[in-house]
Amino acid sequence: QVQLVESGGESVQAGGSLRLSCAASGRSFSSNVMGWFRQAPGKEREFVAAVSWNRITTYYKDSVKGRFTISRDSAKDTVYLQMTSLKPEDTAVYYCAAGGSVIRATPNEYEYWGQGTQVTVSS
Secondary structure: OOEEEEEOOOEEEOOOOEEEEEEEEOOOOOOOOEEEEEEOOOOOOEEEEEEOOOOOOEEEOHHHOOOEEEEEEOOOOEEEEEEOOOOHHHOEEEEEEEOOOOOOOOHHHOOEEOOOEEEEEEO
C-alpha cells in the first residue's frame, strides 16, 4: 500500500518555527517531484512549496519565500518543510504530495497525497 504520512504539525505562537516531515512507504518517490500544499477552513487547497527529484530546483508560494524551506532525503524517502517566522495566516492543514517529473503548483498535477497535519499559529 502506497502511503505518504505527514507529521510535525502543532500549535505554535506567531514567530515560531516548525518542521514538517512526510515519509513515503509502499514505493519510492525518489524520481518524483514532491510538494507541500495547505488548506485553511473554508478555503481551497493551495500550493506551498515543491522540490525536484534531484533537489536542484525548489519553488515556493510568494508569501512563504524566505520563511519556509523544502528539502528531501531520497535515501529515507522523506520530504521536509522547515517553517520559520510563522504567522497566523499560515494556519492550515498541511499536505504532502507526490507529483511527476516537473514541478507544478496545481493540486491535480499530484497523484499521491498524505492525510495532512494540522498547523495552528496563534497571535
